Amino acid sequence: MTDSVPAAAEELLTSEPLMAHFATCAEGRPHVAPVWYHYDDGVLEVLTGGRKLANVRENPRVAVSVQKDEGGQAEWMVTLRGTAEVVADDEERLRAAERINPKYGASADEYPENVLVRVEVGSASYQTY
Numbered sequence: 001m002t003d004s005v006p007a008a009a010e011e012l013l014t015s016e017p018l019m020a021h022f023a024t025c026a027e028g029r030p031h032v033a034p035v036w037y038h039y040d041d042g043v044l045e046v047l048t049g050g051r052k053l054a055n056v057r058e059n060p061r062v063a064v065s066v067q068k069d070e071g072g073q074a075e076w077m078v079t080l081r082g083t084a085e086v087v088a089d090d091e092e093r094l095r096a097a098e099r100i101n102p103k104y105g106a107s108a109d110e111y112p113e114n115v116l117v118r119v120e121v122g123s124a125s126y127q128t129y
Helices: 007-013 050-058 090-104
Strands: 020-026 029-035 038-040 043-048 061-070 073-087 115-128
Touching: 007 061, 007 073, 007 115, 020 043, 020 050, 029 043, 029 050, 038 090, 043 050, 043 090, 050 073, 050 115, 073 090, 090 115
Parallel strands: none
Antiparallel strands: 020 029, 020 061, 038 043, 043 115, 061 073, 073 115
């Protein structure tokens, strides 16, 4: 476990497949989009492309928010802030796809155009309701 993410927050992040909201910066303004993710010991991985990928290449500082709710009522939320790295290695991308895609009902070979982005978490906060 990393010191920057409390154990309770790590348990929430790995408890079930939920969408994450991946926040990047474009021209000094925030850009937020939903993504599938994998989290393990202070590192969050996403497979992405398009505007999000271009933004990370320009500015690697990102934030990620994951929330669990039931019927519109929030149960918990975790926010992570960190530095993203674009990983250009095809084998690493495939291993990440094997971790991420099946969790969300897709095969590892779906969406081959997406690129692996790894986020080293620098700080985290969480709340249960």
